[in-house]
Amino acid sequence: MSRAETEITTLDEAARAGWLSYVGGLTQDQIAAELGVSRQRVQRLVSRALAEGLIRVRLDHRIASxxxxxxxxxxxxxxxxxxxxxxxxxxxxxARGIAGVAADLFERMLIRPEPLVIAVGTGRALRGMADELQPQLCDRHRIVSLIGNIAPDGSASFFDVLMRIADKLQAPHYPMAVPVISDTAEERAAFHKLRPVQAVVTLARQADATFVGVGQMGDDAPLYKDGFITAVELAEVQAQGAVGEVAGNIFDASGRYIDSGISARMGGVRIAPAREEPIIGIAAGPTKVPAIRAALAGRIINGLVTDEATAQALLA
Known part of the structure; x- marks a missing residue:
């Protein structure tokens, strides 16, 4: 290995140690076990990550692997x-591990000089991304929600991210002022007949870029855990082959949307497959792998922010 290659490898190791320390919150002993090095080496690596400016709030060095x-x-x-x-x-x-990387990609969209319409979904990963965004004035861009923002009990949906992003960017923003899921298909249709809702739906469908979470549809499905569907409804769509959902729209292992009673009641906008504009899925973790793979297979998403372990599983 050349001297230059050795230096790159050392910087990679320092960046990884700094990431585990400052983002992961791991102790030096935990980092040593994770990297297979001594505690003393961890101390040196974390110190170097700081000295080289590799770690600020985010990781500033792209690791070779x-x-x-x-x-x-x-x-x-x-x-x-x-x-x-x-x-x-x-x-x-x-979700915490990918938040800064997702925010960096989002901010790269924001520096474009032309006015953009950016659509966003919801969920834990996107909320983490929103929290990592740097405050700035982006009033030439418009941010629009893909999904309803009203929970079943009438409260604002806890994982809605539109307002968080708009507050950071001081940007015009367009919430989807409908329930995440209505009680009936007729109720959902009534909401979508409202002129302000139609305007937001039209804007969302014209988005220049879209950022969405990817939810799994196992027994830990976010739609179920967050109270939007019942255990019986979850079992019904699982029987139809459900493996994932994007913006509340459920799909099977091949990435084909499943038409069901749930889909007829979802308040948001369904992303059309094979769009040419960037549709960025933000998701990581072992339970997400089948859902991410299916969303990629069906071209529901054509971009991805994830972590190493998830990437390796997708490629396996």
Missing amino acids: CLRLEAELARRFRLLECRVAPSLGAAGDP
């Missing part, structure tokens, strides 16, 4: 955009 995974994912799944964050280890929160 992550770059290789990005290239392979982009090639295999024909992705327009791909970012892979270092994994935080078995004890880390994957």
